[in-house]
Amino acid sequence: MRRSLSLAASSLALGIIYAIYGVISLLSGHLDTPQHPLLPRGGVALSLIMLLISSLYLYSVPRLLHDDLEGLSYLLAALILSAIVGTVQMLSIGADALDSLITGETYNAWDADIWLGTPS
Numbered sequence: 001m002r003r004s005l006s007l008a009a010s011s012l013a014l015g016i017i018y019a020i021y022g023v024i025s026l027l028s029g030h031l032d033t034p035q036h037p038l039l040p041r042g043g044v045a046l047s048l049i050m051l052l053i054s055s056l057y058l059y060s061v062p063r064l065l066h067d068d069l070e071g072l073s074y075l076l077a078a079l080i081l082s083a084i085v086g087t088v089q090m091l092s093i094g095a096d097a098l099d100s101l102i103t104g105e106t107y108n109a110w111d112a113d114i115w116l117g118t119p120s
Contacts, residue, residue, distance in 0.1 A: 004064050004065060004067050004071075005065070007064050007071075007072070007075065008060075008061045008064040008065045008071075011057045011058075011060050011061050011064060011075050011078075012057070012058065012061050014057045014078070014082075015054045015055075015056075015057030015058035015061070015078075016054075016058075017054075018050050018051070018053050018054035018057060018082075019050075019051065019054035019058070021050055022047050022048075022050030022051040022053075022054055023047075023051075025046060025047040025050060026044065026047035026048075026051075046085075049081070049085055050085070052081070053078050053081050053082055053085070056074050056075075056077055056078035056081065057074075057075070057078045059074050060072070060074035060075040060078065
């Protein structure tokens, strides 16, 4: 019973986190908000996938509390999907970093005075 309670609590926490990030990602794609490094930058597809993972996590909570093996299968499916999406996102970040390294950034109008704090 104690193991199922801890699994249900962690599944509930992950489900809520994925739901929040899915909604934020969905809204940030449609609103003209400045990009913040901590905000998710996915499209509609990634937002819907995050909401699907969230629903799997949240759907497993009552079944885990009743020690049903079906809840464990939903939890494992959500974990596998989370790992797949995380791997694809890490590959995308790595590809962007490699592209930036190879092609380089062209900032011809870059002024060091802004960063050094010298008066102009």
